[in-house]
Amino acid sequence: MDELLILVGGLLAITVFAAVEYYRQLQKVRREYEKAREVIGDIVVSFNRQLNQEASKTELVAYKVEALSSKSEKALNKAEETHKRVQSLEEKLSEVLEYREEVSAKISEVDGKVSALSTSLERLNSKFSEIEEQTRQFSMVPEAKIEAVIPIKREKALAPLTETELSVLEMLASEGPKTAPEIKERIKLSREHTARLMKKLYEGGYLERDTSKIPFKYNVKKEMENLLKKKETETPAQ
Template sequence: MELVFTTFALFLVTIVASYIFYQRIKMAQGEYEDSKDAVRNITFGFSRQVKRMESDLERLERDTLQAKYMANEALANRQDNSDATLAGLEKVKELSDRVDGIEVSIETMKKDLNKLASQPRIIQQTQVDAPIPVQGEDILQGLTDTELEVLKMIVDTGEGTVPEIKEIIEKTREHTARLLKKLYDKGFVDRNTSSMPYRYSIRKEIRDLILEQNETNTVGL
């Protein structure tokens, strides 16, 4: 009777340990997948993101080691059990092997992170066209009313970002971004990429033309 009770108790402990272990594995796997996706999407805030991911990895390692310890302890305590607990032992062993695989993946991911962190961050910039020839107001006549409005706004404010300019011209963010890129590619404005969002400022030659045009219009009135 005592042997039956002991066997049943060990079997019950095996089931509980296996369930706890399996839940930890699911959590660890989910965190690992999230961390792996985050690596692919590293852009702005690179250093902060790397530190956060390293912290997540350390926590994941701790959880994994704890889960593996529970599995190994359950496995060691049940080596002398009867055939009734064999299925539970095999499940624990299977989960333990799975943890080993996760640990290998973690090590690989840490190496990739270290390699990525050691590389200098390079901000790609669009090739700036050669300065456009300044031929009086003829240059401005080729612009749309919206483009000219944006240039005048930048003259007044000194510089502007896509969100700021969007509010003034009452266009969508995508439309405003395309408009500014067009002006940038044609050489009407310069773009500062040292911060986000990018800041656009007008070229001196274009600024002088717009101010001259404004003075002419004022005199005409």
């Protein structure tokens, strides 16, 4: 009986010791589990943080890639536009070169014409010099330029003349040669009227005209002067 109690007590003691040890091990495992859970939580939090950072970086990279893609498209469009402009400029440059060749040919042609004109001008200047020299030599010899006398028809002597025309003839016969402006001042007629009158007397053969100077000088012809003197001598006798 005592042995049984001792055995039961021993088993009970072993059971209690085992239970205590199991409890201690269980607490230890629990503490380790808590630590492991905290570590895992930290790892998860850190992983989530890194994952968020990587996601942000990925979004940033995607944005940059999209921006670069847009820039690449713009750059490609600009490159195409630049290529088209270069082609257009090359075409225009080709046209300009062709036009330049045409202009050069025309300039050469104009140079030839200018050279020919220069030669002609030199010849003309030489001829002008000769003419001036001849004119200078002729000017040294005084020469009256009296136009050819138109003969007076006897039947048209004094009868057709007006009083003004007759007074002009008498004035020229008594005072000598005069110009049309001088005659205009004396007879008090307009310049046109005086010019017509002098033309009529000249073409009628009453006057002769000196063209060596301008304005021309008019003078009564000798034959007409004799007729006027004869008329003056006959008038008192009547």
